[in-house]
Amino acid sequence: MELRPDLLLRAAAKAMADVVLPALDADNKLAQEQGQLVLASLNLVLQRLPQMYRFDCDQLERSVGFAAQVGEIAERAGGGSDAAAALVQSASAGAEVLARAQADPAELQAANLNLYEKIGAVVTAICAEAPDAVLAEVGRAVTANAADQLLRDRAWVAPQGWEPGAAALPAVETLITRPPG
Amino acid sequence: MPAVATDKNRPSAEWIAELRRRFPCEPEMDRVLVRKLELRGGAGYSPVSLDELKAGTEALIRARIGDEFAIANARWLSGGASKLQMVFDLDWNDAATGGRTTTRMVMRMQPAESISETSRAIEFDAIKALAGHIPLPPAYWVDPEGSFLPYPAIVYGFAEGVAKPTASTSKVTGVGTAIPPEIRDTLGQQLVRDMAQLHTFDWAAADLGAIDKPTSARQALDWQLNHWERVWTEDVREDVPLMRLAMGWLRRNIPECDRLSLVHGDFRVGNFLFTEPDYRVSAWLDWEYAHISDRHEDLAWTIKTVFGQLAEDGTTFLVGGLTPREQFLAEYEAASGLPVDPVRLRYWDILDSFKSITIVLATGCRVASLGKTHQDVLVAWLSGIGYPLLDDLRAQLEEVL
Numbered sequence: 042m043e044l045r046p047d048l049l050l051r052a053a054a055k056a057m058a059d060v061v062l063p064a065l066d067a068d069n070k071l072a073q074e075q076g077q078l079v080l081a082s083l084n085l086v087l088q089r090l091p092q093m094y095r096f097d098c099d100q101l102e103r104s105v106g107f108a109a110q111v112g113e114i115a116e117r118a119g120g121g122s123d124a125a126a127a128l129v130q131s132a133s134a135g136a137e138v139l140a141r142a143q144a145d146p147a148e149l150q151a152a153n154l155n156l157y158e159k160i161g162a163v164v165t166a167i168c169a170e171a172p173d174a175v176l177a178e179v180g181r182a183v184t185a186n187a188a189d190q191l192l193r194d195r196a197w198v199a200p201q202g203w204e205p206g207a208a209a210l211p212a213v214e215t216l217i218t219r220p221p222g
Numbered sequence: 223m224p225a226v227a228t229d230k231n232r233p234s235a236e237w238i239a240e241l242r243r244r245f246p247c248e249p250e251m252d253r254v255l256v257r258k259l260e261l262r263g264g265a266g267y268s269p270v271s272l273d274e275l276k277a278g279t280e281a282l283i284r285a286r287i288g289d290e291f292a293i294a295n296a297r298w299l300s301g302g303a304s305k306l307q308m309v310f311d312l313d314w315n316d317a318a319t320g321g322r323t324t325t326r327m328v329m330r331m332q333p334a335e336s337i338s339e340t341s342r343a344i345e346f347d348a349i350k351a352l353a354g355h356i357p358l359p360p361a362y363w364v365d366p367e368g369s370f371l372p373y374p375a376i377v378y379g380f381a382e383g384v385a386k387p388t389a390s391t392s393k394v395t396g397v398g399t400a401i402p403p404e405i406r407d408t409l410g411q412q413l414v415r416d417m418a419q420l421h422t423f424d425w426a427a428a429d430l431g432a433i434d435k436p437t438s439a440r441q442a443l444d445w446q447l448n449h450w451e452r453v454w455t456e457d458v459r460e461d462v463p464l465m466r467l468a469m470g471w472l473r474r475n476i477p478e479c480d481r482l483s484l485v486h487g488d489f490r491v492g493n494f495l496f497t498e499p500d501y502r503v504s505a506w507l508d509w510e511y512a513h514i515s516d517r518h519e520d521l522a523w524t525i526k527t528v529f530g531q532l533a534e535d536g537t538t539f540l541v542g543g544l545t546p547r548e549q550f551l552a553e554y555e556a557a558s559g560l561p562v563d564p565v566r567l568r569y570w571d572i573l574d575s576f577k578s579i580t581i582v583l584a585t586g587c588r589v590a591s592l593g594k595t596h597q598d599v600l601v602a603w604l605s606g607i608g609y610p611l612l613d614d615l616r617a618q619l620e621e622v623l
Contacts, residue, residue: 168470
């Protein structure tokens with residue numbers, strides 16, 4: 042998927058800086074101030090978005106450790122309270138989530154890019170050299186995969202309104218569910 | 223041979239050389255694409271003021287005709303996703319009319335890198351070559367290397383008219399323009415007439431300037447296949463196996479071609495102006511994709527679903543929102559005296575899909591992510607249409623495989 046938050050944010054920030062802000066009425070102080078804040082917000086989100094997942098993982102790792110520390114203190118203080126029991130349960134759940142949060146989103150994206158590039162190179166080689174029967178087989182595989190993936194891609198961009206029948210597309214959140222673990 | 227590893231945002235000389243070797247295309251486009259990659263690692267687009275454009279335009283005109291002129295009323299002209307435009311009045315001695323006169327003109331300049339990276343020389347020379355054959359603005363001067371203006375540019379005459387009816391709606395850049403029923407026939411007939419005139423133009427006898435003349439129909443097609451596979455390879459970030467399959471099919475199924483024509487390359491509603499209220503086509507614009515090719519390239523592009531709309535009955539597809547598809551093709555055959563071959567039409571429909579997806583999804587995302595254009599926000603937004611277009615391509619390929 043190319044229509045990603047970083048692309049849109051970067052372009053929106055540049056439009057604000059190059060076109061919109063210079064066109065604002067210099068005497069409209071409220072618009073000037075809020076325009077600058079919109080630009081600063083866009084740039085901050087652009088800068089922090091790639092780090093957000095790692096930030097949350099890092100925080101969770103230390104929260105789990107912190108919970109254990111507080112739990113031990115509670116234990117030494119007599120323990121046994123409902124709050125202490127709930128903390129132990131939540132710490133365990135947090136540790137379990139952390140154990141599943143292994144790959145950075147940038148790694149996922151890079152793996153997808155790498156696979157599509159390599160698949161594309163093989164398809165190109167088959168088209169150039171293989172007999173018709175092999176081409177037909179790879180053609181069926183590629184178009185079937187494209188049908189699946191493009192359903193998700195089209196649902197992703199549906200709010201842009203390119204397709205008259207976009208309302209009939211499934212909501213993207215129903216298509217990209219993946220079991221945990 | 224293994225591909226040379228590269229950072230596409232900072233292309234190496236070795237990678238550029240490999241692309242040129244793998245995908246030889248017409249010499250002027252080769253020059254443009256090499257220039258694009260050589261400049262890619264450099265600065266993005268910085269806003270250019272109207273005063274800077276005026277000064278650059280004055281420098282260009284001074285170099286061509288001397289000091290006897292004055293520019294007045296310079297202002298921005300909006301429209302399109304790929305170029306910056308300034309309209310102005312030139313007070314000058316026009317040799318064509320033999321006296322002092324004021325002529326309204328347009329300066330059209332590309333940004334640092336465009337969603338459609340093309341040649342200003344080709345655009346200029348196409349307009350020059352076709353003058354008198356179909357409605358066109360006069361072409362005056364060209365700055366092919368950006369020697370006078372910040373980037374390459376042309377100056378041509380201002381044409382009166384609108385690109386879509388005043389009382390109409392459309393999405394960006396003319397896509398999905400809704401044309402009122404009462405003017406469809408008038409505009410539709412002129413669209414067919416002008417396309418027929420273009421495709422029967424005797425290009426072999428004409429001075430085409432920067433537009434390279436192929437030595438055979440096969441070379442003309444190879445240039446196009448190589449051009450678009452090269453641009454896809456140069457610009458795409460997330461490759462798409464379906465696109466590789468499409469190009470593989472296109473290379474395995476080369477059609478015969480009965481004759482070559484000068485084609486526009488983006489012949490559609492949105493790229494011509496017409497006057498109101500008489501609805502006379504006053505000028506065809508955006509000749510940057512002009513080249514020698516099979517006429518079915520233009521035909522397949524013009525009748526694409528994305529450029530048309532359904533009639534009020536909800537089932538009849540109107541080419542460009544104007545004419546029912548079969549009627550359009552029949553009228554084209556009658557006007558041009560050239561047959562429409564459904565096999566070639568289907569072939570070029572697939573290649574045209576490859577081309578449009580390359581523009582919006584590969585080049586559009588690349589240049590917007592690098593801040594290379596004057597309207598990255600529009601170019602980035604346009605990339606979303608790449609996915610419905612890919613789904614159309616998937617359906618096309620399922621039919622032919």
